[in-house]
Amino acid sequence: MKATDSTQPAAQEETSGAVDESSLNLDASEYYLNRELTWLEFNKRVLHEAADERTPLLERLKFIAIVSANMDEFFMKRLGGLKQQVGAGVATLTVDGRTPQQQIDETSQVVREIESQMRENYLQITEKLREHDIAILSYDELDRADKNYLREYYYENIYPLVTPQSIDPAHPFPFISNLSLNLLVLVRYPGASDKTSLTRIKVPVGAGIPRFLKLTDRRHYVPLEYVIANNLDMLLPEMEVLSCEVFRVTRNANTERSEEHADDLLSLIESELRERRFAPIVRLQVQKDMKPVHRGMLAAELFLDEESDVYEVISMPAMRDLFELASLDVPELRDPPHKPIDHPELVDTRSIFHIIRERGPLLLQHPYESFGTSVERFLKEASTDPKVRAIKMTLYRTSSDTKVVDYLISAARNGKQVAVVVELKARFDEAANIRWANRMEEAGIHVTYGVVGLKTHSKIILVVRNDYSGIKRYLHIGTGNYHAGTARLYSDLGILTNDEDLGRDATELFNYLTTGYTQERSYRKLLxxxxxxxxxxxxxxxxxxxxxxxxxxxxxxxxxxxxxxxxxxxxxxxxxxxxxxxxxxxxxxxxxxxxxxxxxxxxxxxxxxxxxxxxxxxxxxxxxxxxxxxxxxxxxxxxxxxxxxxxxxxxxxxxxxxxxxxxxxxxxxxxxxxxxxxxxxxxxxxxxxxxxxxxxxxxxxxxxxxxxxxxxxxxxxxxxxxxxxxxxx
Missing domain, CATH: 3.30.870.10 (Endonuclease Chain A)
Incomplete structure (x- = not known):
């Protein structure tokens, strides 16, 4: 089927002939845009959704949270890598003609522009939310009853988790964990006007502790750091609080080491995760009115350049936590609900392998079509079908609400040969993938970690079945991860097929992934x-x-x-x-x-x-x-x-x-x-x-x-x- 004219660029003349190749130098840097800057420009487009009045209010709040999370990831992955290059003396130009330091300088300016726009959008959205009686309140806006309620809630549910850490000659500067929200408190000792001390308090957000504490009878919320800051007498009794300032750090996530000489890849990744926890800090965020002496002290203690590595936050730090409020169940402020349909061919209750054989191949469109009744069903039936002999798949990312691992374990227990190639180096999912790998190995699944030096990013499942006419191979090949959560939020495609050539190619691929041997691998269709x-x-x-x-x-x-x-x-x-x-x-x-x-x-x-x-x-x-x-x-x-x-x-x-x-x-x-x-x-x-x-x-x-x-x-x-x-x- 030939592409229709509607796909052609509008208002462009037909080119009559080729331009002389010698007239343009295609190696010129001007023709290549910068990777980091174009990624940041994408985030500007995402942030525009937060300003677009056509977007429902809580969805606009969600887009701010998305961009905030993306900025954290940018510093951990991209800026951290650029800083490593600068530290190693790398001066090689990118194809767009920039050195690592030039990229750091230019991206830093764009990041500050994005954060300024985030702040403006946040203030506009929260003001409009108040018209719907949804509010993020400062402590000064609370009446006595609300303050008493929050103090009691904090004392009963959060206070035992909070540990103040003094910073003085007897107590060295404490370790600051990645993306943690912290209070820097200056106190004066009672009866000693000239004796002061600094204390660091980590705000214990996460692990069931919300960032925003809800008041009892309405959708009004107070950030947890406000509650802690205004009840410091619990943590620091009898001390006079002179100032309380918020700061936050971001650490480099680029801690990968060579696999070539690793005796145990699993141990290598576990070691990298430990190193990442203590990796160099690449960004310090401080509230705008932080005392200059405190700002300078933090920068010095964290080995940062005060001019380039410190970012002032005027409104709220860590806006990624706004996901908590963006998910409020207020239908009129959200996108219309979307429920994925079942693929029309998979409404049939017969064996999915019979459906693929008779009506396939099938194209799966997520999130418009259900992941659970297609991909998960494919694995579920494979795990119990007495004619299925083997299941092989690649696993880059998954989640606790995805049933993929459960079905693989069920298949192994049902006597199927199950082999899974787990990518241990899927960025930020390494720890989870180690847990999945250990769980599958304990169930008797053959787990491997791919080819040394290469990440396994492919999305493929191979099911070998003894059909009426002999051994047949059934496949799922996709564009997205085997992850039920992202299958509801990401647009992805997949194909279910029993194409003979693709099945043979998949067999060759898995043999390569489980051995690393490349000799005489030939593929008929797969690329x-x-x-x-x-x-x-x-x-x-x-x-x-x-x-x-x-x-x-x-x-x-x-x-x-x-x-x-x-x-x-x-x-x-x-x-x-x-x-x-x-x-x-x-x-x-x-x-x-x-x-x-x-x-x-x-x-x-x-x-x-x-x-x-x-x-x-x-x-x-x-x-x-x-x-x-x-x-x-x-x-x-x-x-x-x-x-x-x-x-x-x-x-x-x-x-x-x-x-x-x-x-x-x-x-x-x-x-x-x-x-x-x-x-x-x-x-x-x-x-x-x-x-x-x-x-x-x-x-x-x-x-x-x-x-x-x-x-x-x-x-x-x-x-x-x-x-x-x-x-x-």
Whole structure:
């Protein structure tokens, strides 16, 4: 099915011919946007949802929390890595022409702009929430009864968890844990006007302790640090409190060490986690009115540069905790409720393997379609089906509310051969993955940790079943993690199939993952990285250039989280320069610049920001009319293509290709949730010009899923009626 004209960039002239390659230097840094800066620009687009009055109020609060959490992650992962490069004396320029220090300086400025906008949005939203009698109160706004209630609640439920730590010659500066919220208290000893001391108090948020304490009879909340700060007489009796100031630290999360000489990968990761706890601090956040001497003391004790590493917080630190309030059950202030439908073909109660064999392959669209009644059902039935002989899968991230591990353990107990490749180095999920791995090993599951030096990021399940005609292989290949929580919040795709060639390829892949041996691995359809995927993408881009002509213009469409790889970017430039139409739907990082005269005039880049996090990867090539669609786990990033095990699969079934075409067209034509990149790398949000255009692509995909469900229900009822009529004859 050929892509329709609606997918072509508007208001662009057909390129009459290729530009002379010698006229442009595609190695020039000006053609490549910076990875860190474009990721921060993505967060500006997310933050815009917090300012957009079309977004319900509590959802706007949620977007502030998302950006706050993203900023924490940026400092832990990206800025921490840049600081390590500076410390190691690395001066190598990126493809966009920046040194590590230049990136630190430029990103620091953007971060401060984002935090300033976050503060403005927070104040606007909380003011509007008060109109709905939802309020975050300062302590001065409380009456005596409220203060007494909070004091008693604090004393009974939180006070035993709080430990003040003195800072003086007899007590060295205490360890400050990552992302912890802290009070720095200056006290004077009774009867000694010249004797003062500093005390650090950690605010015990988490582990069941909320950041915002609710008053009894209304939706009014007080931050926990306010309650502690205004009841210090409990912790520091008889001491005179001279000041109480809030601060927070962020530590570097880049503590990875080489696996090459590790005797035990599990022990290595556990050691890295311990090191991360004590890793260098890369950011200190302090309240704006903190005493200069205290600010300087903290910076010195934490080995930070007071000018560049200290960030002032005017309103509220750690706004990521606003997730607590964004989840309030106030329907009129939230997005309309969304319940994923069951895939129309999976409403059938017969064996899922019979359904796949007779009606497959099936394309799964999360969160529009249920993860539980598709992927989890696939594993559940595999665990109990007496004809299933083996289950193999990769596990990058999962969660306690996901039943995947339970079904794998059940399968092992039912005598199936179960092998799981667990990625221990999934950032920030290492500890959880160690627990899952230990639990599965105890149940008799064969657990391995992938190939030395490569992260296993692929999303694939292989079920080997003894069908009526012999051994058959059934597969799930996806773009998202086997994680029930994110399956409700992220847009992802998956395919259920019993394609014989894909099954054989999957067998080869798992043999590689469990042994690390690469000799004579051949794949019929799958495009795994690091061996094949990048070369395949470059080859297909080059092929599109060769097939392009004014009469039959070429078309390449990629939907992904990030386009960072310089080689892929350059290849796309070359294709666009030859006149090939390039449509890129990129969530965050993007090095490619559209609309450059003589180079990328036939290209456009858009980003979608909505209620769900865009996480799908689709690669499309028009291929002279012999269209090719691919989905998988890999973004066009150097790390994904060269140092991770990824899996991208072709999708050739006509019906499934039509579904992918609908997704691409719906997003490319979006006038509500789409932002369009300009030639300088900035983004402008599209604006609807009609009521129909005011509906974003994610809402349209919800409506499409609901329509499929209704049609399936109607068809099932019709089938039942016809069966009843036959029985009555």
């Amino acid at each position: 795994p990285s690091p061996k094949m995927l990048k070369n395949a993408l470059l080859s297909k881009i080059k092929r599109e250039r060769k097939l392009h002509s004014p009469e039959t213009p070429g078309l390449i469409q990629f939907k992904m989280n990030a386009l960072e790889d310089a080689d892929i970017t350059r290849a796309l430039y070359e294709a666009a320069r030859d006149g090939v139409r390039i449509d890129l739907i990129v969530r965050d990082t993007c090095r490619f610049r559209p609309g450059i005269p003589g180079l990328s005039e036939t290209a456009r880049v858009i980003g979608i920001v909505g209620r769900f996090l865009e996480h799908t990867r689709i690669y499309y090539f028009q291929n002279g009319g012999e269209e090719e669609y691919f989905i998988g786990s890999a973004d066009a990033m150097k790390r994904n293509l060269e140092s991770r095990v990824e899996v991208v699969t072709p999708v050739s079934d006509k019906k499934l290709c039509e579904e992918l075409r609908f997704i691409l067209n719906t997003q490319l034509n979006d006038q509500r949730s789409a932002w369009e990149m300009q030639s300088d790398g900035s983004f402008i949000q599209r604006q609807p010009t009609s009521e129909a255009e005011a509906v974003g692509c994610q809402e349209l995909l919800i409506q499409s899923a609901e329509k499929r469900a209704k049609q399936a229900t109607k068809a099932a009822k019709g089938k039942k009626k016809r069966r009843l009529r036959r029985n009555l004859r």
